[in-house]
Amino acid sequence: MKRWALAAVGLFALGAAAPADAADLPLYGKAPVVAPVLAFDWTGVYAGINGGGGLAHSCWSITAAGGVAIDPPVGEGCHNASGGTVGAQLGYRWQKGHWVLGAEAEGNWADFKGNNVSLIVPPINNRTKIDSFGLFTGQLGYTVNGLLFYGKTGAAVAHAKYDEFIPGVGVVSNNLTQTRWGYSAGFGVEYAFAENWSVGGEYDHLFLGHHGGDLASPSLLPPVRTEKFGQDVDIGLIRVSYRWGGPVVAKY
Template sequence: MKIWAVAAISLFAFGALAPAVAADLPLYSKAPVAPVPALEWTGVYGGLNGGGGLGHACWSVVGLGGVAIDPAVGEGCHNASGGTVGAQLGYRWQKAHWVLGVEGQGNWADFKGNNVSLVLAPLNNRTRIDSFGLFTGQLGYTVNSLLFYGKAGAAVAHDKYDEFIPGVGVVSNTLSQTRWGYSAGFGVEYAFAENWSVGGEYDHLFLGHHGGDLASSILVPPGRTERIGQDVDIGLIRVNYRWGGPVVAKY
């Protein structure tokens, strides 16, 4: 009888303890967390770009027939607008969320504009920008597939200037200039695949004031020396392919 009593007490104690032990045990084991791939922007990249631009040019006469004019006589301003396509090549290096880079870019352009001279109407002064290049450094901040960056550096543009009378045509020799200055801009880029990215960019080119001689003609004597100030605003869509730079696994 004692044996049965001890057995009954033991069974009752075990039944009371079992739920408490079971409560401490997990119902199931969790699967390991899969690593999340994080884009690494480090590497050489290259690509194509396209968009539009607007050059603002102001002309002033600073010489007439070899004689200097001081102060200069303003002839007015105009915008030279149009499309552009080009290519870029660069290198980026990422440290944590920060990205440093250098880039060279070259573009063909077709920016044109003119205004009636305030001094020699109906003579029109015309500006044409047919190419430009940028050589810049970059500083950016990345959040996985998005890169926000600013850029600054040197700029160069090739310009052609001439004068015409509507209905008559060009009445002076064309003045061609390669103008150097500096640039500043910003952009955002999105990596839609492991090595491919697309983005938008804005750049402002500060090209300063440069002088040049426009030869005389029968219709517009004598020859003049012009001082032309110019800035250019450019908006671009860019597509890049990146070589190198692993995709890093993060947990």
């Protein structure tokens, strides 16, 4: 009888201890929690700074001399006006799926300058300088998380100066200054390295066409020569931007 009583007490103690031990055992069969994948959303207003270099290819042709028209124009040769540039950009982007649409305004100071000896009136040198430019463009891009590839096109404007000089003597004509309008096309890649920050590289080509103007001697009238200037500009930039807008989105 005592043996049966001891056995019953032992079974009771074992049953009481079993639930407590079971609570400490890991649960099997439940799927592990999957960490979300963060996808960058490019939607929002952004602003930033940029810097780089450019090269303006400029060709001069004489269309009149001393008020007498020259037809066809006589070419004086071409030169590259190169140098550095810094500026700022402001824009807005909207993302739908992997596609990104945008609009942007960009304004830059520049120091693109160069010259060549005139093929018609040596030793006079024809000199070109671009001291600023602006772009007003639309964008279409494709993004994979924080990496954005885009193309852009729109209007371009540049402030250009032209003059003539003789090495060792100095300037022999008045400066001619023009604000030239044209159009631009380019492409770039941008990487979001933080929630609101991105860095990228961009190439732009400015088509400024042909424009005419008078180059006058400081002491002689009428204008000594009327010139036609043909000009295109290639620009490479590194850009850093800060964005206000849509947050980083968690996707499972």
